Amino acid sequence: WFGHVEPAAKDPILGVTEAFLADPSPDKVNVGVGAYRDDNGKPVVLECVREAERRIAGNLNMEYLPMGGSIKMIEESLKLAYGEDSDLIKEKRIAAVQALSGTGACRLFADFQKRFLPDTQIYIPIPTWANHHNIWRDACVPQRTFRYYHPETRGLDFASMMDDIKNAPNGSFFLLHACAHNPTGVDPSEEQWREISYQFKVKNHFPFFDMAYQGFASGDPNRDAKAIQIFLEDGHLIGCAQSYAKNMGLYGQRVGCLSILCEDELQAVAVKSQLQQLARPMYSNPPIHGALVVSIILGDPELKSLWLKEVKGMADRIIGMRKALREKLEKLGSPLSWEHITNQIGMFCYSGMTPEQVDRLTDEFHIYMTRNGRISMAGVTTGNVGYLANAIHEVTKA
Numbered sequence: 001w002f003g004h005v006e007p008a009a010k011d012p013i014l015g016v017t018e019a020f021l022a023d024p025s026p027d028k029v030n031v032g033v034g035a036y037r038d039d040n041g042k043p044v045v046l047e048c049v050r051e052a053e054r055r056i057a058g059n060l061n062m063e064y065l066p067m068g069g070s071i072k073m074i075e076e077s078l079k080l081a082y083g084e085d086s087d088l089i090k091e092k093r094i095a096a097v098q099a100l101s102g103t104g105a106c107r108l109f110a111d112f113q114k115r116f117l118p119d120t121q122i123y124i125p126i127p128t129w130a131n132h133h134n135i136w137r138d139a140c141v142p143q144r145t146f147r148y149y150h151p152e153t154r155g156l157d158f159a160s161m162m163d164d165i166k167n168a169p170n171g172s173f174f175l176l177h178a179c180a181h182n183p184t185g186v187d188p189s190e191e192q193w194r195e196i197s198y199q200f201k202v203k204n205h206f207p208f209f210d211m212a213y214q215g216f217a218s219g220d221p222n223r224d225a226k227a228i229q230i231f232l233e234d235g236h237l238i239g240c241a242q243s244y245a246k247n248m249g250l251y252g253q254r255v256g257c258l259s260i261l262c263e264d265e266l267q268a269v270a271v272k273s274q275l276q277q278l279a280r281p282m283y284s285n286p287p288i289h290g291a292l293v294v295s296i297i298l299g300d301p302e303l304k305s306l307w308l309k310e311v312k313g314m315a316d317r318i319i320g321m322r323k324a325l326r327e328k329l330e331k332l333g334s335p336l337s338w339e340h341i342t343n344q345i346g347m348f349c350y351s352g353m354t355p356e357q358v359d360r361l362t363d364e365f366h367i368y369m370t371r372n373g374r375i376s377m378a379g380v381t382t383g384n385v386g387y388l389a390n391a392i393h394e395v396t397k398a
Protein backbone atom coordinates (compact mmCIF):
# COMPACT_ATOMS: atom_id res chain seq x y z
CA TRP A 1 0.00 0.00 0.00
CA PHE A 2 2.64 2.48 0.95
CA GLY A 3 5.58 1.62 -1.28
CA HIS A 4 5.13 4.75 -3.36
CA VAL A 5 5.31 7.09 -0.36
CA GLU A 6 8.52 9.13 -0.44
CA PRO A 7 9.81 10.82 2.70
CA ALA A 8 8.57 14.41 2.97
CA ALA A 9 10.99 17.30 2.71
CA LYS A 10 12.08 18.60 6.11
CA ASP A 11 10.14 21.58 7.39
CA PRO A 12 12.33 24.67 6.88
CA ILE A 13 11.69 25.89 10.44
CA LEU A 14 10.79 22.91 12.63
CA GLY A 15 13.41 20.80 10.80
CA VAL A 16 16.03 23.19 12.22
CA THR A 17 14.91 22.34 15.77
CA GLU A 18 15.21 18.62 14.96
CA ALA A 19 18.78 19.09 13.71
CA PHE A 20 19.65 21.22 16.76
CA LEU A 21 18.36 18.57 19.17
CA ALA A 22 20.38 15.87 17.41
CA ASP A 23 23.67 17.84 17.72
CA PRO A 24 25.73 16.72 20.76
CA SER A 25 27.99 19.82 20.72
CA PRO A 26 28.00 21.79 24.02
CA ASP A 27 28.46 25.02 22.01
CA LYS A 28 25.27 24.66 20.00
CA VAL A 29 22.88 27.61 19.67
CA ASN A 30 19.32 27.51 18.36
CA VAL A 31 18.15 30.72 16.74
CA GLY A 32 15.83 28.88 14.36
CA VAL A 33 12.27 28.60 15.59
CA GLY A 34 10.50 31.72 16.89
CA ALA A 35 10.14 30.66 20.49
CA TYR A 36 11.05 32.96 23.37
CA ARG A 37 13.86 32.04 25.74
CA ASP A 38 15.04 33.81 28.90
CA ASP A 39 18.57 35.12 29.22
CA ASN A 40 19.70 31.65 30.28
CA GLY A 41 18.33 30.16 27.09
CA LYS A 42 15.45 28.45 28.92
CA PRO A 43 11.79 28.33 27.81
CA VAL A 44 9.60 30.66 29.87
CA VAL A 45 6.24 30.08 31.55
CA LEU A 46 4.81 33.53 32.26
CA GLU A 47 3.87 34.36 35.87
CA CYS A 48 0.33 35.29 34.75
CA VAL A 49 0.03 31.82 33.21
CA ARG A 50 1.25 30.15 36.40
CA GLU A 51 -1.33 32.10 38.41
CA ALA A 52 -4.11 31.22 35.94
CA GLU A 53 -3.11 27.55 36.27
CA ARG A 54 -3.28 27.77 40.07
CA ARG A 55 -6.83 29.09 39.72
CA ILE A 56 -7.79 26.34 37.30
CA ALA A 57 -6.32 23.53 39.43
CA GLY A 58 -9.06 21.51 41.04
CA ASN A 59 -11.82 23.44 39.27
CA LEU A 60 -11.33 22.02 35.83
CA ASN A 61 -13.70 19.51 34.34
CA MET A 62 -12.75 17.82 31.10
CA GLU A 63 -15.97 18.45 29.20
CA TYR A 64 -16.02 19.24 25.51
CA LEU A 65 -15.94 22.87 24.53
CA PRO A 66 -18.57 23.87 21.95
CA MET A 67 -17.50 23.37 18.30
CA GLY A 68 -16.62 27.07 18.12
CA GLY A 69 -14.59 26.92 21.34
CA SER A 70 -14.68 28.97 24.53
CA ILE A 71 -17.09 31.90 24.32
CA LYS A 72 -15.18 33.78 27.03
CA MET A 73 -11.81 33.30 25.30
CA ILE A 74 -13.32 34.55 22.03
CA GLU A 75 -14.85 37.62 23.70
CA GLU A 76 -11.52 38.56 25.25
CA SER A 77 -9.64 37.92 22.00
CA LEU A 78 -11.96 40.18 20.04
CA LYS A 79 -11.40 43.01 22.52
CA LEU A 80 -7.67 42.58 22.05
CA ALA A 81 -7.83 42.73 18.25
CA TYR A 82 -10.77 45.07 17.59
CA GLY A 83 -10.51 47.33 20.64
CA GLU A 84 -11.88 47.18 24.19
CA ASP A 85 -14.96 49.31 23.41
CA SER A 86 -15.44 48.32 19.80
CA ASP A 87 -18.91 49.01 18.42
CA LEU A 88 -18.40 46.10 16.02
CA ILE A 89 -18.33 43.75 19.02
CA LYS A 90 -21.43 45.37 20.54
CA GLU A 91 -23.23 45.10 17.20
CA LYS A 92 -22.26 41.39 17.08
CA ARG A 93 -20.87 41.78 13.58
CA ILE A 94 -17.84 39.55 14.14
CA ALA A 95 -18.03 35.80 13.49
CA ALA A 96 -15.33 34.21 15.64
CA VAL A 97 -14.22 30.77 16.72
CA GLN A 98 -11.42 29.45 18.88
CA ALA A 99 -8.68 28.05 16.67
CA LEU A 100 -5.64 25.80 17.03
CA SER A 101 -3.32 28.76 17.40
CA GLY A 102 -2.36 30.96 14.45
CA THR A 103 -1.82 28.08 12.04
CA GLY A 104 -5.25 26.63 12.81
CA ALA A 105 -6.88 30.04 12.41
CA CYS A 106 -5.25 30.60 9.02
CA ARG A 107 -6.16 27.10 7.86
CA LEU A 108 -9.77 27.42 8.93
CA PHE A 109 -10.00 30.70 7.06
CA ALA A 110 -8.37 29.20 3.96
CA ASP A 111 -10.86 26.32 4.03
CA PHE A 112 -13.72 28.78 4.45
CA GLN A 113 -12.39 30.81 1.52
CA LYS A 114 -12.23 27.71 -0.66
CA ARG A 115 -15.73 26.59 0.26
CA PHE A 116 -17.58 29.90 0.03
CA LEU A 117 -15.44 32.02 -2.29
CA PRO A 118 -14.12 29.33 -4.64
CA ASP A 119 -13.16 31.76 -7.38
CA THR A 120 -10.83 33.84 -5.20
CA GLN A 121 -7.07 33.62 -4.77
CA ILE A 122 -4.79 34.67 -1.95
CA TYR A 123 -2.01 37.22 -2.39
CA ILE A 124 0.90 36.34 -0.11
CA PRO A 125 3.86 38.64 0.67
CA ILE A 126 7.35 37.71 -0.50
CA PRO A 127 8.86 36.62 1.75
CA THR A 128 6.46 35.27 4.36
CA TRP A 129 6.34 32.57 7.05
CA ALA A 130 6.97 29.38 5.05
CA ASN A 131 3.88 27.66 6.42
CA HIS A 132 1.53 30.24 4.89
CA HIS A 133 2.25 28.69 1.50
CA ASN A 134 1.50 25.19 2.80
CA ILE A 135 -1.73 26.30 4.45
CA TRP A 136 -3.36 27.86 1.38
CA ARG A 137 -1.91 25.11 -0.86
CA ASP A 138 -3.51 22.37 1.22
CA ALA A 139 -6.78 24.30 1.27
CA CYS A 140 -6.55 24.33 -2.56
CA VAL A 141 -6.76 28.13 -2.78
CA PRO A 142 -4.66 29.45 -5.69
CA GLN A 143 -1.77 31.63 -4.55
CA ARG A 144 -0.36 34.83 -5.97
CA THR A 145 2.42 36.87 -4.45
CA PHE A 146 3.06 40.53 -3.80
CA ARG A 147 6.39 42.27 -3.27
CA TYR A 148 7.13 43.35 0.27
CA TYR A 149 10.82 43.39 1.17
CA HIS A 150 13.74 45.23 -0.34
CA PRO A 151 16.96 43.18 0.01
CA GLU A 152 19.24 46.18 -0.56
CA THR A 153 17.72 48.49 2.02
CA ARG A 154 16.72 45.54 4.24
CA GLY A 155 13.46 47.43 4.66
CA LEU A 156 9.99 47.63 3.14
CA ASP A 157 9.64 47.81 -0.64
CA PHE A 158 6.62 50.05 -0.26
CA ALA A 159 6.46 51.28 -3.87
CA SER A 160 6.46 47.75 -5.31
CA MET A 161 3.99 46.57 -2.71
CA MET A 162 1.59 49.37 -3.64
CA ASP A 163 2.03 48.59 -7.34
CA ASP A 164 1.15 44.95 -6.75
CA ILE A 165 -1.89 45.94 -4.70
CA LYS A 166 -3.01 48.28 -7.50
CA ASN A 167 -2.40 45.70 -10.22
CA ALA A 168 -4.22 42.83 -8.51
CA PRO A 169 -7.74 42.25 -9.87
CA ASN A 170 -10.43 44.12 -7.91
CA GLY A 171 -11.73 42.13 -4.95
CA SER A 172 -8.57 40.12 -4.32
CA PHE A 173 -7.76 38.50 -1.00
CA PHE A 174 -4.50 39.59 0.64
CA LEU A 175 -2.63 38.03 3.55
CA LEU A 176 -1.11 40.79 5.70
CA HIS A 177 1.04 40.42 8.80
CA ALA A 178 -0.63 42.68 11.36
CA CYS A 179 2.67 43.43 13.12
CA ALA A 180 6.23 42.16 13.53
CA HIS A 181 6.40 40.64 10.06
CA ASN A 182 7.84 37.12 9.97
CA PRO A 183 10.58 36.60 8.75
CA THR A 184 11.73 40.15 7.92
CA GLY A 185 11.00 42.15 11.08
CA VAL A 186 9.89 44.95 8.75
CA ASP A 187 6.45 46.57 9.14
CA PRO A 188 4.82 49.43 7.23
CA SER A 189 4.67 52.71 9.18
CA GLU A 190 1.30 54.00 10.36
CA GLU A 191 1.21 56.40 7.43
CA GLN A 192 1.97 53.57 5.00
CA TRP A 193 -0.75 51.40 6.54
CA ARG A 194 -3.19 54.27 5.91
CA GLU A 195 -2.17 54.35 2.25
CA ILE A 196 -2.47 50.57 1.98
CA SER A 197 -5.91 50.67 3.56
CA TYR A 198 -6.98 53.46 1.21
CA GLN A 199 -5.83 51.48 -1.82
CA PHE A 200 -7.63 48.37 -0.55
CA LYS A 201 -10.82 50.46 -0.45
CA VAL A 202 -10.29 51.68 -3.99
CA LYS A 203 -9.71 48.12 -5.20
CA ASN A 204 -12.29 46.48 -2.94
CA HIS A 205 -9.62 44.00 -1.73
CA PHE A 206 -10.19 41.82 1.32
CA PRO A 207 -7.46 41.98 4.02
CA PHE A 208 -6.77 38.89 6.09
CA PHE A 209 -4.50 39.72 9.02
CA ASP A 210 -2.24 37.14 10.58
CA MET A 211 -1.46 38.56 14.03
CA ALA A 212 0.91 35.97 15.50
CA TYR A 213 3.18 38.45 17.32
CA GLN A 214 0.81 40.93 18.94
CA GLY A 215 2.93 42.66 21.60
CA PHE A 216 6.33 41.86 20.12
CA ALA A 217 6.50 44.84 17.75
CA SER A 218 6.07 47.70 20.25
CA GLY A 219 5.96 45.82 23.55
CA ASP A 220 2.26 46.74 23.85
CA PRO A 221 -0.42 44.44 22.37
CA ASN A 222 -2.91 47.31 22.04
CA ARG A 223 -0.50 49.40 20.03
CA ASP A 224 0.38 46.42 17.85
CA ALA A 225 -3.25 46.20 16.69
CA LYS A 226 -2.89 49.62 15.05
CA ALA A 227 -2.91 48.34 11.46
CA ILE A 228 -6.19 46.56 12.13
CA GLN A 229 -7.60 49.72 13.74
CA ILE A 230 -6.71 51.72 10.64
CA PHE A 231 -8.53 49.26 8.37
CA LEU A 232 -11.55 49.25 10.70
CA GLU A 233 -11.69 53.06 10.72
CA ASP A 234 -11.81 52.93 6.93
CA GLY A 235 -14.80 50.61 7.09
CA HIS A 236 -13.27 47.43 5.67
CA LEU A 237 -14.55 43.96 6.34
CA ILE A 238 -11.54 41.98 7.55
CA GLY A 239 -10.42 38.54 8.70
CA CYS A 240 -7.99 38.02 11.57
CA ALA A 241 -5.94 35.12 12.91
CA GLN A 242 -4.77 35.55 16.52
CA SER A 243 -2.29 33.38 18.35
CA TYR A 244 -1.33 33.17 22.02
CA ALA A 245 1.73 31.01 21.28
CA LYS A 246 4.24 33.84 21.49
CA ASN A 247 2.65 36.62 23.52
CA MET A 248 1.46 34.31 26.32
CA GLY A 249 4.13 31.70 25.76
CA LEU A 250 1.40 29.08 25.19
CA TYR A 251 3.17 27.47 22.21
CA GLY A 252 2.19 23.86 22.79
CA GLN A 253 -1.31 24.66 24.05
CA ARG A 254 -2.41 25.61 20.53
CA VAL A 255 -4.76 28.41 21.43
CA GLY A 256 -5.84 31.19 19.11
CA CYS A 257 -8.86 32.79 17.51
CA LEU A 258 -10.18 33.25 13.99
CA SER A 259 -12.51 36.18 13.41
CA ILE A 260 -14.30 37.48 10.33
CA LEU A 261 -15.96 40.88 10.40
CA CYS A 262 -19.30 40.73 8.58
CA GLU A 263 -21.86 43.27 7.32
CA ASP A 264 -24.30 42.59 10.17
CA GLU A 265 -25.23 40.23 12.96
CA LEU A 266 -27.26 37.92 10.74
CA GLN A 267 -24.31 37.39 8.41
CA ALA A 268 -21.99 36.85 11.37
CA VAL A 269 -24.24 34.13 12.78
CA ALA A 270 -24.25 32.34 9.42
CA VAL A 271 -20.48 32.64 8.95
CA LYS A 272 -19.76 31.41 12.47
CA SER A 273 -22.02 28.40 11.97
CA GLN A 274 -20.12 27.53 8.79
CA LEU A 275 -16.75 27.89 10.52
CA GLN A 276 -18.01 25.42 13.12
CA GLN A 277 -19.08 23.08 10.35
CA LEU A 278 -15.54 23.19 8.99
CA ALA A 279 -14.06 22.47 12.41
CA ARG A 280 -16.34 19.53 13.27
CA PRO A 281 -14.98 16.93 10.81
CA MET A 282 -11.37 18.09 11.35
CA TYR A 283 -11.03 18.16 15.14
CA SER A 284 -14.61 18.38 16.42
CA ASN A 285 -13.92 21.06 19.00
CA PRO A 286 -10.77 22.77 20.23
CA PRO A 287 -8.81 21.94 23.41
CA ILE A 288 -9.93 23.44 26.70
CA HIS A 289 -6.87 24.09 28.82
CA GLY A 290 -5.13 26.93 26.97
CA ALA A 291 -8.48 28.61 26.34
CA LEU A 292 -9.14 28.66 30.08
CA VAL A 293 -5.71 30.12 30.78
CA VAL A 294 -6.28 32.90 28.25
CA SER A 295 -9.82 33.68 29.52
CA ILE A 296 -8.64 33.89 33.13
CA ILE A 297 -5.72 36.18 32.33
CA LEU A 298 -7.56 38.55 30.00
CA GLY A 299 -10.72 38.52 32.13
CA ASP A 300 -8.98 39.64 35.33
CA PRO A 301 -7.68 43.23 35.35
CA GLU A 302 -4.80 42.42 37.70
CA LEU A 303 -3.63 39.38 35.75
CA LYS A 304 -4.05 41.25 32.51
CA SER A 305 -1.77 44.05 33.66
CA LEU A 306 0.77 41.48 34.86
CA TRP A 307 0.58 39.92 31.37
CA LEU A 308 1.13 43.29 29.68
CA LYS A 309 4.17 43.84 31.87
CA GLU A 310 5.55 40.42 31.02
CA VAL A 311 5.02 40.88 27.26
CA LYS A 312 6.90 44.17 27.49
CA GLY A 313 9.67 42.39 29.39
CA MET A 314 10.06 39.82 26.60
CA ALA A 315 10.04 42.48 23.89
CA ASP A 316 12.60 44.57 25.79
CA ARG A 317 14.98 41.66 26.28
CA ILE A 318 14.92 41.06 22.53
CA ILE A 319 15.61 44.74 21.82
CA GLY A 320 18.58 44.55 24.21
CA MET A 321 19.94 41.54 22.33
CA ARG A 322 19.56 43.35 19.00
CA LYS A 323 21.73 46.16 20.34
CA ALA A 324 24.27 43.72 21.77
CA LEU A 325 24.57 41.68 18.56
CA ARG A 326 25.00 44.77 16.40
CA GLU A 327 27.59 46.29 18.78
CA LYS A 328 29.60 43.10 18.90
CA LEU A 329 29.68 42.78 15.11
CA GLU A 330 30.79 46.38 14.79
CA LYS A 331 33.48 45.91 17.47
CA LEU A 332 34.80 42.89 15.58
CA GLY A 333 35.45 45.28 12.71
CA SER A 334 32.88 43.84 10.33
CA PRO A 335 32.99 45.85 7.12
CA LEU A 336 29.25 45.29 6.57
CA SER A 337 26.40 47.42 7.85
CA TRP A 338 24.42 45.76 10.64
CA GLU A 339 22.07 48.67 11.23
CA HIS A 340 19.11 46.53 10.19
CA ILE A 341 19.56 44.35 13.28
CA THR A 342 18.32 47.24 15.41
CA ASN A 343 15.98 48.74 12.79
CA GLN A 344 13.97 45.55 12.35
CA ILE A 345 11.39 44.68 15.01
CA GLY A 346 9.64 41.73 16.62
CA MET A 347 11.21 38.34 17.18
CA PHE A 348 13.28 38.10 14.03
CA CYS A 349 16.27 39.65 12.35
CA TYR A 350 16.40 39.06 8.62
CA SER A 351 20.15 39.16 8.49
CA GLY A 352 20.81 39.08 4.76
CA MET A 353 23.09 36.05 5.13
CA THR A 354 23.01 33.62 2.21
CA PRO A 355 21.99 29.96 2.56
CA GLU A 356 25.65 29.00 2.10
CA GLN A 357 26.72 31.30 4.93
CA VAL A 358 24.01 29.84 7.14
CA ASP A 359 25.24 26.33 6.28
CA ARG A 360 28.73 27.35 7.43
CA LEU A 361 27.33 28.70 10.70
CA THR A 362 25.71 25.34 11.31
CA ASP A 363 28.54 23.10 10.11
CA GLU A 364 31.44 25.02 11.67
CA PHE A 365 29.85 26.70 14.68
CA HIS A 366 26.79 24.56 15.57
CA ILE A 367 24.53 27.58 15.16
CA TYR A 368 21.09 26.57 13.92
CA MET A 369 18.84 28.92 11.97
CA THR A 370 16.65 28.89 8.87
CA ARG A 371 18.49 28.99 5.54
CA ASN A 372 16.78 32.25 4.52
CA GLY A 373 19.10 34.02 6.97
CA ARG A 374 16.46 34.64 9.62
CA ILE A 375 17.80 34.85 13.17
CA SER A 376 15.30 34.31 15.98
CA MET A 377 16.48 37.09 18.32
CA ALA A 378 14.42 35.43 21.06
CA GLY A 379 17.08 32.71 21.22
CA VAL A 380 19.97 35.16 21.64
CA THR A 381 21.26 35.58 25.20
CA THR A 382 23.98 37.46 27.09
CA GLY A 383 25.79 34.13 27.18
CA ASN A 384 25.75 33.33 23.45
CA VAL A 385 25.65 36.74 21.75
CA GLY A 386 29.45 37.07 21.60
CA TYR A 387 29.84 33.57 20.15
CA LEU A 388 27.09 34.27 17.62
CA ALA A 389 28.59 37.62 16.56
CA ASN A 390 32.00 36.10 16.12
CA ALA A 391 30.64 33.25 13.98
CA ILE A 392 28.55 35.63 11.84
CA HIS A 393 31.63 37.79 11.33
CA GLU A 394 33.69 34.75 10.29
CA VAL A 395 31.23 33.64 7.61
CA THR A 396 30.37 37.10 6.27
CA LYS A 397 33.78 38.77 6.07
CA ALA A 398 35.17 38.76 2.57
Ligand code: LMR
Binding pocket: 013, 014, 032, 033, 034, 035, 129, 131, 182
Ligand atom coordinates in the same frame (compact mmCIF):
# COMPACT_ATOMS: atom_id res chain seq x y z
C1 LMR B 1 8.37 30.46 13.46
O1 LMR B 1 8.19 31.12 12.43
O2 LMR B 1 9.50 30.10 13.84
C2 LMR B 1 7.19 30.11 14.33
O3 LMR B 1 6.03 30.66 13.82
C3 LMR B 1 7.08 28.67 14.61
C4 LMR B 1 6.54 27.85 13.48
O4 LMR B 1 5.57 27.13 13.71
O5 LMR B 1 7.08 27.90 12.38
